[in-house]
Amino acid sequence: MKFKTKLYTGTGSLLLLFFIIALVLMNMLEQTTVNLNLVVNDLNERIEMASDIKFETTRIGLELSSALTDHHQEMNKAAKNDWEDSQTTLATALDALKKGTPTRKRKS
Incomplete structure (x- = not known):
């Protein structure tokens, strides 16, 4: 085989490789993007x-705790509303x- 043919074959093989x-690499990048x-x-x-x-x-536990320890009527109503x-x-x-569905809209 001539040197010229060997050179073309080697260059072509490298380009193919x-x-x-x-x-x-492009396929791996696409998979990474999908996973991300x-x-x-x-x-x-x-x-979230x-x-x-x-x-x-x-919060429910804290409101129940405050409702049980506090005997003010207004506080109990507010605690009940929060609860x-x-x-x-x-x-x-x-x-x-x-x-598996989001409860709120994403901030874009």
Whole structure:
């Protein structure tokens, strides 16, 4: 085989190898982007809903505690209203978490 043919074959092989590597890297980048979108859009919202559930559960406990220790009628009414709001928010977050749908709109 002539040197010229060997040179063309080697260069062509290298270009083909670089092309294949570029395709593999582009595919890996696309998969990484898909996985990142999954984490950002789905899992992050589930974490936010779980955080809401934790916050509202704590708030309900605090309101019940204050209602039991405080004997003022106005305070008890305010605590009851806060407790009902927390119950509504908690139920909404739990339902959304079970269904896998977000409870609030994302800030874009």
